[in-house]
Amino acid sequence: MTNKELLYVEDALAHEQFMKNCSKVTSTQIKDISLGTYIKELEEKHSQLFNKFLNLL
Numbered sequence: 901m902t903n904k905e906l907l908y909v910e911d912a913l914a915h916e917q918f919m920k921n922c923s924k925v926t927s928t929q930i931k932d933i934s935l936g937t938y939i940k941e942l943e944e945k946h947s948q949l950f951n952k953f954l955n956l957l
Contacts, residue, residue, distance in 0.1 A: 901956075909956050916950035 901909075923943035930936040 909953055912953045913950060916946050916953060920946040920950060 923939050927936050927939040
């Protein structure tokens with residue numbers, strides 16, 4: 901893996917970690933049940949993407 905590709909993967913990992921954390925916090929604060937469920941689905945999606953990028957390393 902080139903240095904440029906490694907930087908891209910590291911950036912993507914940081915982004916997915918940030919989105920996962922934001923989704924987790926937001927899902928606990930939302931009062932609307934259906935919206936909270938959707939945000940939890942987003943959290944799971946970002947967690948899966950994080951793991952996929954991590955597996956590239």
